[in-house]
Amino acid sequence: IITCYNHVGVLHQIITCYNHVGVLHQIITCYNHVGVLHQIITCYNHVGVLHQIITCYNHVGVLHLIITCYNHVGVLHQIITCYNHVGVLHQIITCYNHVGVLHQIITCYNHVGVLHQIITCYNHVGVLHLIITCYNHVGVLHLIITCYNHVGVLHQIITYKLFQPNISVSSSMDGVSGAQQQGFQAFRGSTFSISCSIQPQYPGGSFLLSSSTHNYTQPAVNHSAHFLFPAAEPAHQGSYSCVYHVSAFSQDLSSESRLLSVTVTGVRSDPEPFIIRAVVLPLTQMLVTIGLYFYCKATRGRRPSRQEDIELDYDDLGVPAEEEGAQGAE
Known part of the structure; x- marks a missing residue:
């Protein structure tokens, strides 16, 4: 048992070791120069069994790292949890076997604690083998990679997720913008336009403005497109949606907006x-x-x-x- 203090009498380190064969083997507790807890290391075996818990704190006492390992044979094998310099959760790594069976889940967060990535692997023989799930900088699902075998059978699906496009309508006569409205009424002969837009993910792409009777296509310029109707007619009535198409990673991706209902009434009274x-x-x-x-x-x-x-x-x-x-x- 060793207890250390620094040059001004502040507790600095406690080391406790046993064996052969008082069995408890090693507890190390460290403090920094101003007495703030910095590190806890706990190891046992042979055969007090618990093997290794390492807990670290940064220079101001914010939790930074947790490592927990066991075996042989306390069975749980490795949980690593990391935090960034301000204590925001950054990474969780969980591994088991032999034979706690679950083998590896890695969960990552970005610098502000928003979920960024989950990697899940199993076998031998928890069977599921590899699902990678990625999120963008605001936590919206972005990518799923799914692989299985041997013998969970499904072998590789890569799915990219797009944001949902926005659909809005405006009229030159009324000066209204319908970004949130469910329906729009246009007067026969009036001018109106329908706009499609999407949050940036990939460059390029195109918008399809689709209704039960008409389809219009325009390239996406600055992730938006505008469809002008210079003279409203009854034929323009219907439910419209914006469908965004883009090619990325050798895949054709698409995403559809909500529906917008457009009705055309008689000539507006003078x-x-x-x-x-x-x-x-x-x-x-x-x-x-x-x-x-x-x-x-x-x-x-x-x-x-x-x-x-x-x-x-x-x-x-x-x-x-x-x-x-x-x-x-x-």
Whole structure:
């Protein structure tokens, strides 16, 4: 049993060994210059059986490495777990045999802890032999390599996965963009366009805009394509989808978007007649009414009253006003 301290009295190392034959063989525990735990090594055999656990920490005490090995015959043989400098899980390696049977699973993560790769191998004789699964930098499934035999039989499938394309629609009349909408209504004779796009994975490729009645194809430019419909017609109605095609690694890959429903209705009503009915006609009626009012007022101001007309009539007949009154009394 050895216990060490550094020059300022900080615990630095503990070493514990036994045998022959007090059996426990080796526990080493190390600390760095400021007393932060740095390494644990634990080994046994012959025959305290547990054989090797190594645990390492970095200079600030963040877990960095775990190695666990056994046999002969504590059976579990090798688990290696690695972390990066900030403690994010980076790699897990798991191997067994002889005869804990499972033989090798390697799981890798990128620098921010996103799953990057899984390698799975078996035999002899857990049988499944090699599946490699790869993910891209944001954790989306990218590649599957599957091989079997002897004798899991299936021998080699390589599958590349594409992102799902996006489909959107816009109209020059409405100025709307339909990136998220499920349906779009266009007016007959109006202009609209359908756009297809995909996140970059491979250069080139092409887009097929497909419906139940029409198919249109354009090359992918900057991973997108735009299909213009200059005059909407009923024949343009239907459910559209974007299908992206590209060749990569000697394979023809494709991926299809969701469906977008397009309907075409009658000619869009012209707002001008409504403006005439709602504004011009009431304004005209008001102006005519005002004109008639002032005309009638001016005309009535020049005409003599009814009493004056009667007196004038009697004057013309030469009848005195008094006689008029008497005759009226009779």
